[in-house]
Ligand code: HEM
């Protein structure tokens with residue numbers, strides 16, 4: 074890695090400088106010291122746990138799990154190779170991409186962790202605040218900086234918030250974790266209304282952005298859609314306003330019951346109006362000058378982001394058209410896995426990490442290396458992790474798509490299923506997770522195999538299927554058109570189906586439970602019957618979620634519980 | 638109990654009000670419920686108040702000019718309310734006196750406390766101040782402004798810690 | 800620890816489990832007092848004796864570098880103790896989606912540790 078000032082800035086994410094690097098090294102040294110104090114007995118397990126969690130280290134079912142931050146989901150090829158190296162050297166040759174745009178390693182040793190964090194720090198990566206009751210990794214739109222419908226690039230603001238929240242002196246021991254998401258387009262692709270704070274940016278009058286602020290959304294045990302606190306928060310007040318919200322939460326959020334500790338419960342308990350009053354009172358009383366976010370600061374951060382240097386593409390579009398005509402499988406992939414780019418002749422590609430019968434979000438070291446190579450060769454070195462557990466190559470020339478697709482195909486990453494029923498989101502479930510009631514992965518694999526037929530998937534059309542192994546809802550089951558929730562029936566695994574959830578596009582809704590829990594195989598069969606019902610009852614061009622909304626849950630419930 | 642102030646362990650000369658007893662002469666820390674009793678003492682000795690993490694600092698607004706110490710209490714280190722209490726005392730109520738933190742506090746929280754306006758820590762007997770000093774020196778940069786108004790470090794919101 | 804793990808009847812048999820502090824791996828208390836990586840080696844306790852045994856283990860947890868010690872109810876089978884809950888079966892056998900990752904799996908390249 075080059076530190077020379079002439080080196081091009083990484084595309085798509087903030088470039089660290091020496092101050093940032095010094096900080097990361099200090100953080101690693103601090104953790105090393107904490108581990109030593111734990112081993113000596115100076116720290117009890119109870120005291121150590123929150124400290125390791127704030128460095129992303131959980132104790133899971135089989136071993137420690139390390140969650141590495143991928144701020145706003147963007148990383149560069151060098152960083153991806155380091156993740157591959159960590160998987161290979163310290164883990165079992167694979168990693169798992171999560172809905173929070175992070176990566177998790179499942180077989181980590183505590184004693185290796187300071188060294189791993191050091192290796193990460195060498196390429197400007199860390200695991201800071203990927204867990205714990207603090208402000209977590211800020212997520213952003215996976216097509217940020219590329220999408221044709223984008224109003225402004227949210228990553229600059231996500232980076233500002235990442236920095237501001239890093240080891241925040243006041244908000245590191247909150248009642249509970251705190252998640253912020255930010256979108257730069259009105260097509261809310263980050264599920265802003267399902268976050269503790271969701272921000273949707275748009276262009277303001279003076280050419281500077283303003284933010285719509287949602288608060289108190291969340292899934293988990295008590296799914297709630299966030300309420301709008303502000304419609305037009307000016308950029309310069311962004312930090313001050315978030316400080317105000319967090320102060321009210323830190324002072325008054327419940328600490329007696331972990332299930333009632335999220336900000337959503339506080340907002341519900343106080344009522345939106347009273348909560349808003351308290352935030353406004355704090356906002357009015359605070360020293361606003363201290364927390365002001367000047368335009369110059371925003372621009373200084375923006376200047377640390379590299380931008381793709383687009384080249385003239387000549388007849389790329391024609392070439393692509395010819396290739397699509399010649400190869401049907403390629404055509405199908407282009408159809409499902411590409412997204413329009415604002416630069417003519419370019420597009421974004423979603424690489425599916427959901428092979429038929431595979432484990433959603435799991436990627437081997439070799440696949441990570443391949444993705445790094447492809448990013449370097451074709452996409453300005455930039456990669457993104459999506460909240461649907463896939464990987465995006467942001468800026469591909471249209472005439473490079475065929476090469477990219479062939480390379481992906483050869484390595485098990487060429488599935489043409491983005492947005493379809495087999496593009497399943499699943500949490501690790503009982504195979505790894507200490508909190509789980511049931512396994513999420515095997516049922517995902519069965520469903521993925523069941524609907525593997527490409528024509529069938531296309532016939533079914535856009536459909537979100539989300540699976541969580543327990544009520545914590547890491548797989549966002551409430552937000553799935555079809556959701557599956559693992560429950561515990563006297564020590565046995567069982568599953569509930571929810572229907573009609575949706576995460577964004579201005580129509581967020583929470584799925585409704587269909588009925589009592591079933592075994593894994595019964596659930597798979599029930600879902601097949603739900604799909605049959607949809608196919609036979611839909612009107613022309615009607616998507617699954619629309620049919621659900623039109624018919625209500627009753628016919629689907631009948632189908633699900635019909636004994637064949 | 639030993640008191641950690643500016644990297645030094647000093648002898649705490651303050652007494653703590655004992656429930657059921659009348660207030661002692663000399664410098665005394667009283668709970669919020671006995672604040673008016675403390676203010677009513679006819680003495681030159683100084684007065685401080687001990688808050689629980691659930692107390693509202695706003696209730697001190699009128700009394701604050703007559704208080705020398707506000708002592709904040711962590712029932713457990715995970716209860717982060719004292720951070721907000723300290724910051725509010727400095728930022729909203731412009732309190733210039735000493736803010737102490739006591740109870741279950743970890744050295745790993747020391748720098749956060751200082752940056753929220755705490756000036757002294759009530760250490761458990763036998764604590765090693767070197768561990769706290771190390772925690773204080775662990776970082777040379779912070780990523781956000783604090784009530785200490787540290788100098789900017791390079792661009793953006795970063796601050797140089799000294 | 801998670802209470803769901805210790806779903807124990809009054810009658811019955813249990814084994815004692817923990818995670819090693821240093822590498823997080825699952826271990827089972829064996830008859831010789833050592834902590835084994837395979838549940839087959841675990842010592843069986845009548846449920847009435849489990850609480851007492853846990854107390855003794857917890858007293859030595861820091862010294863033996865263990866965390867999260869608790870009892871797991873099992874049935875006895877020809878191939879050794881089999882936990883009654885799915886969760887504990889997965890802990891004992893490794894993730895069901897990676898049959899290769901049995902509890903005695905070990906990295907071909909041990910992590911270089913500086
Ligand atoms: C395997 C280790 C994991 C553990 C122990 C864990 C634990 C939890 C817990 C306890 C909650 C609920 C918190 C609350 O509502 O207060 C939660 C929520 C959540 N988790 Fe995880 N999780 C894990 C893995 C994951 C993974 C792999 C993903 C992504 C696929 C994920 C994404 C989420 C999300 C998005 C939520 C938010 C739900 C909400 O905001 O209401 N987690 N997790």
Ligand code: SF4
Nearest residue numbers: 500506509542543547
């Ligand atoms: S939803 Fe439950 S089972 Fe799944 S990862 Fe989250 S906590 Fe674990």
